Amino acid sequence: xxxxxPYARFNQYKQNNIMQASPEELxxxxxxxxxxxxxxxxxxxxxxxxxxTHNAIMRANAIINELNATLxxxxxxxxxxxxxxxxxxxxxxxxxxxxxxxxLKEALELVTELRDTWKEAMVxxxxx
Numbered sequence: 793x794x795x796x797x798p799y800a801r802f803n804q805y806k807q808n809n810i811m812q813a814s815p816e817e818l819x820x821x822x823x824x825x826x827x828x829x830x831x832x833x834x835x836x837x838x839x840x841x842x843x844x845t846h847n848a849i850m851r852a853n854a855i856i857n858e859l860n861a862t863l864x865x866x867x868x869x870x871x872x873x874x875x876x877x878x879x880x881x882x883x884x885x886x887x888x889x890x891x892x893x894x895x896l897k898e899a900l901e902l903v904t905e906l907r908d909t910w911k912e913a914m915v916x917x918x919x920x
Contacts, residue, residue: 816914819859823907826855830884830900837891849888849896856881856903876902 813821829852836845860877863870880899887895 816910816917820907820910820914822855822859823903823910826852826859826903827900827907829855830896830903833884833887834893834896834900837887837893837896842891845891846888849884852899852903853881853884853888856884876906 829848832848833845833852836842836848856877860874860881863873863877865871865874880902883895883899883902886892887899
């Protein structure tokens with residue numbers, strides 16, 4: 793008898809949410825994912841688990857790089873995000889190389905501010 797994946801329904805639910813999400817909601821999901829992985833990186837540094845630290849930070853950095861790569865530079869605001877995403881990525885790399893919690897906390901603070909601002913913008917846009 794084949795063993796079923798106990799998380800299959802949950803994974804299907806997550807997949808459906810992603811497929812049905814608006815671009816604005818997808819961006820919010822990316823910010824939340826980056827925050828989750830940075831927090832994991834901090835936790836794993838404290839636990840001295842080098843491999844898990846590296847993997848979590850790499851996942852967070854991949855999200856930031858995706859956000860950076862998908863900026864539409866025809867908008868002036870996007871030009872302001874590029875150096876910010878680059879800086880966050882640099883802090884993540886520094887934190888990963890040196891296992892520096894302070895660098896990760898700085899990145900976490902910036903990503904959290906971006907996420908919170910994005911959520912506010914989504915609320916304002918829905919009112920219009």
